[in-house]
Amino acid sequence: MQMLPPLERKNTGWRLFLMTVLGRSYPRVVGMQRERSWMFFDIFMPLLAVSAYVFVYRAIGAPEEYVGFVVMGGAMTAFWMNVLWSMSSQLYWEKEQGNLALYIISPASMVAILLGMAVGGLFATLLRAIAIITLGSLLFNVTYVIASFWQLIAVFSLSMIALYGLGMMSASIFLLLSREAWHIANLAMEPVYLASGMYFPVKNLGFWAAAAASIIPLTLGLDAMRQLVFETGPTLGFLSVKTAMAILALLSVVYLFTARRLLAYIEKLAVREGRLTENRR
Amino acid sequence: MRRSVNFRSFFTASWLGWQIESNWTDPFLFATYSIVKPLAGAGILVLMYSIITQGQFDSPIFAYLYLGNAFYQYVPAVLSGVSWTIIEDREHYRTLKYIYVAPVNIPFYLFGRGVAKFITGSFGVVLTLAAGVLFLNVPLDWSIVNWPLFFLTMGLGILMLALMGLLLAGVTLMVARHSYFIGDVVASGFFLFTGAIFPLEVLPNFLRPIGYILPITYWLELIRRALVGTVAEAFPTFTMLSNAQLLIILLVSSLVFGLAAIFVFRRCDHQARERGLIDQITNY
Numbered sequence: 001m002q003m004l005p006p007l008e009r010k011n012t013g014w015r016l017f018l019m020t021v022l023g024r025s026y027p028r029v030v031g032m033q034r035e036r037s038w039m040f041f042d043i044f045m046p047l048l049a050v051s052a053y054v055f056v057y058r059a060i061g062a063p064e065e066y067v068g069f070v071v072m073g074g075a076m077t078a079f080w081m082n083v084l085w086s087m088s089s090q091l092y093w094e095k096e097q098g099n100l101a102l103y104i105i106s107p108a109s110m111v112a113i114l115l116g117m118a119v120g121g122l123f124a125t126l127l128r129a130i131a132i133i134t135l136g137s138l139l140f141n142v143t144y145v146i147a148s149f150w151q152l153i154a155v156f157s158l159s160m161i162a163l164y165g166l167g168m169m170s171a172s173i174f175l176l177l178s179r180e181a182w183h184i185a186n187l188a189m190e191p192v193y194l195a196s197g198m199y200f201p202v203k204n205l206g207f208w209a210a211a212a213a214s215i216i217p218l219t220l221g222l223d224a225m226r227q228l229v230f231e232t233g234p235t236l237g238f239l240s241v242k243t244a245m246a247i248l249a250l251l252s253v254v255y256l257f258t259a260r261r262l263l264a265y266i267e268k269l270a271v272r273e274g275r276l277t278e279n280r281r
Numbered sequence: 282m283r284r285s286v287n288f289r290s291f292f293t294a295s296w297l298g299w300q301i302e303s304n305w306t307d308p309f310l311f312a313t314y315s316i317v318k319p320l321a322g323a324g325i326l327v328l329m330y331s332i333i334t335q336g337q338f339d340s341p342i343f344a345y346l347y348l349g350n351a352f353y354q355y356v357p358a359v360l361s362g363v364s365w366t367i368i369e370d371r372e373h374y375r376t377l378k379y380i381y382v383a384p385v386n387i388p389f390y391l392f393g394r395g396v397a398k399f400i401t402g403s404f405g406v407v408l409t410l411a412a413g414v415l416f417l418n419v420p421l422d423w424s425i426v427n428w429p430l431f432f433l434t435m436g437l438g439i440l441m442l443a444l445m446g447l448l449l450a451g452v453t454l455m456v457a458r459h460s461y462f463i464g465d466v467v468a469s470g471f472f473l474f475t476g477a478i479f480p481l482e483v484l485p486n487f488l489r490p491i492g493y494i495l496p497i498t499y500w501l502e503l504i505r506r507a508l509v510g511t512v513a514e515a516f517p518t519f520t521m522l523s524n525a526q527l528l529i530i531l532l533v534s535s536l537v538f539g540l541a542a543i544f545v546f547r548r549c550d551h552q553a554r555e556r557g558l559i560d561q562i563t564n565y
Contacts, residue, residue, distance in 0.1 A: 045466045052473040056326065059479035060342060062333040096373075180305050187314050190321035199325055204332050 020108040024116025028086070028124045042078070043131045047139075050074030050132065053199050054140055065230045066200070068144070071136035072229070073198035075129040076222050079163060080192060082125040084185045087167030090117055092174050092181040100175075104271070110263050114171055118164040145231045151241055152228045158248035159221025165255030166217060172262040175270055192216060197223065203238040210238050217251055220244040290386040294393025298362070301369070302397040319354055319405030320412060326350055326478060327417065338418045341515040345505065347419055348512070349477040351409040352504050355402050356442060356471055356497060361464030362398025363391050363446025367453040371561070378560040388546065391450050392443050399439065420509055430524060431507035434531070438500040441535035448542035451549030454558060471497055480516045496534035499527050 011019050032038060053070045094100040103113055136142065146152060174181045195213035196202065202210045202223050213219045224244035227233040239247070303311055330343055337343070370377040380390060413419035449463050456463075472478070474488065475497040481489050492498045502519050505512060506527075519527060553559055 041466060045469055048473045049469045052469075052478060053329070055473070055479050055483045056329060056346065057333065059346075059483045060330055060333050062329075066333070180310075183305055183314060187318060190318055190325070194321045194324045194328070200329050200332055204328060 016107065017109060017112045020112035021116040021119060023108075024113050025120030025123070026116075028117070028120025032124050033127075038128070039131075042128045043135070046074060046078060046128075046132055047135055050136055051139070054136075063232075064142075065232050067140050068137075068142040068230055069201065069226060070199050071133060071140065071142050072226060073193075073222060074136065075132040076218055077193060077198055078125050078129045078132065079122075079160070080196075080218055081189070082121045083163055083167035083170075084188055086121045087114075087117055087164065088170040088174050089181050089185045090174075091171050092177060095175070104267065110267060111168075111260055114168045114259070114263065117171075118168060121167075122160055122164060144229045147228045147233075151245075152225060155221055155224045155228065155241065155245055155248070158245055158252055159217050159225075162217035162248050162251040162255055163221070165252055165259055168259035169255050169262055172259065172266040175266050192218075195219070197238075201226070201236040201238070203236065214247065215251070217248055217255075220248055224248075286384060287386045287389045290389040291393040294385075294390045295396040298366075298394040298397035299400070302401060315401055315404045316408055319409050322354070323347070323350055323409045323412065339420075341512045343417075344419055344509055344512040345480070345516060346478040347413050347417065348410075348505050348508060349501050351406050351413065352501060353472065353475075353477040354405045354409070355399070355439065357465050357468035358398045358402030358405075359395055359439060359442035360446045360449060360468050362395035362402075363443055364449035364453050364464045366391050366394040367450050371559070375560075375562065381559055387550065388447055388543075391447060395443055395446055420512065422509075425510070427507040427510070427524075430503065430528075433528070434500060434503040434507060437528075437531055437535060438497075438504070441496050441500065441531075441538060444535070444539040444542040448538075448545045451542075451546035454549050454553040457561070471495060474498075475501060476518060477501055481518045482516070494534070496531055496538055499531040499534065503527050503531060 050070055050073075053074070054067050057066045057070060091100060094103065103110060137144075174184075177184065193199070195205070195209070196216050196219040197205065197210070197213070198218075202213060202219055205213065210219070220239065221244070223238045224241045227237040227241055238244075305311075306314075326346060330346065331338075334340065334343075367377065370380060381387065410419070410421065414421045445467075446464070449467060453463055474484070474491045475495050476492055477497075481492045481498070484492065499519075503524065506524055522530070
């Protein structure tokens with residue numbers, strides 16, 4: 001006797017993959033927008049932080065394009081925060097809440113789940129970044145001179161692919177962590193803002209320091225975007241836009257490939273060592 | 282009996298807070314964490330300044346922003362240290378209701394939990410000052426520091442910040458989403474309005490009154506005057522006010538904010554008990 005009705009239709013293969021991606025991105029695309037307080041906490045408050053650095057530049061008599069650098073850098077910090085807290089630390093949060101074991105048990109691929117998180121997070125953060133740039137530009141009279149719109153789109157897209165690939169990679173590593181995950185994510189904020197040149201042209205760090213910082217995709221992405229949208233941008237750039245794009249494309253491939261391999265390895269390790277459901281607070 | 286409950290709550294919570302803050306890793310990584318974060322934060326400002334002024338670290342504006350930034354680290358540390366305890370105990374450790382039913386004075390417990398963040402914040406401040414004096418010519422001459430003014434200002438300021446943290450803790454009791462932002466977000470807002478890294482004259486006229494209302498503005502000004510009197514005098518914001526006048530303004534404004542904090546916390550605490558929010562779990 002059948003206990004349950006037979007499955008008439010089930011998704012497998014790429015359909016299951018796509019369904020998982022859409023399902024995991026749904027809370028971030030739709031759910032997060034339902035709570036209206038995001039307008040205050042995710043736009044207004046970061047704008048205050050950006051404003052502080054703008055006024056520092058004005059207090060020391062910086063050229064006006066540096067104000068634009070700060071506004072752009074401030075908007076891009078939203079992506080880094082999203083990668084840190086909603087990607088890298090996410091599997092740790094899922095473990096704490098008990099969802100991780102359910103993900104493993106389900107037929108959905110962990111890669112699809114992480115990709116869904118990335119897609120949803122990128123969309124939600126993009127809204128916030130656009131709002132910060134728009135409001136910041138209006139408040140501080142920032143003017144833009146776009147050298148090439150398509151190159152700008154390409155640089156931004158490659159930066160995001162590489163950045164979220166890095167996020168997926170680190171999500172795998174964070175799976176093995178416990179309470180230290182929160183502290184390590186917290187530690188990776190100001191040093192990355194410094195190394196990536198969020199608020200100043202990164203070439204002022206010196207060639208080798210800027211080169212080392214380029215493993216964070218935002219470094220080259222932000223540098224290239226500044227060269228494309230500000231009149232004096234090319235004189236303050238670290239590498240040419242084309243070189244930056246090539247490196248970002250390489251980073252995208254490396255991070256995504258490594259994320260896939262690392263996730264499989266870490267998942268096996270976590271299952272073997274019983275870390276999927278531990279709660280070592 | 283009442284006094285011993287308060288002190289016991291405070292000191293036990295201080296010990297507990299320190300254990301939580303420090304035992305998540307080995308001492309080396311903890312030390313690295315405590316060193317790298319504050320220095321990176323200061324490094325951003327130093328680099329921004331250095332790029333524009335070609336490294337003129339002898340200018341009074343550099344000492345102004347460097348010292349302001351260094352001591353401002355106490356603001357998010359203490360605000361978050363006190364208010365974040367609600368999130369930790371309610372959501373992560375799920376012990377808040379047990380704390381409430383224990384013979385503990387809750388405000389003193391919260392203050393005690395903030396002590397650990399104050400200590401780690403102090404590491405950051407000391408390191409930032411040391412880096413400034415050793416490498417960036419910050420004009421800190423220990424022989425001319427006004428130590429009584431410094432310690433009095435610090436004591437008042439930390440108490441003021443702790444009371445503000447109590448206010449935020451009360452608000453945190455009542456909210457679920459975004460409550461983890463509250464301490465840091467409020468600190469970010471104050472960063473803009475309190476003259477921490479630029480004189481208030483740089484702000485548009487209509488925004489300056491916000492800075493004049495906040496006690497943190499006067500606290501930072503007094504810290505600068507205590508440490509490097511000549512630097513503070515180079516900026517016109519408070520030149521018409523003496524140290525004593527600034528201290529009185531700090532005291533009065535702290536008192537006002539403190540009373541507001543106690544009132545808000547008691548009200549929020551009462552509401553949270555009435556609505557059964559003490560042991561709610563929101564998966565934060």
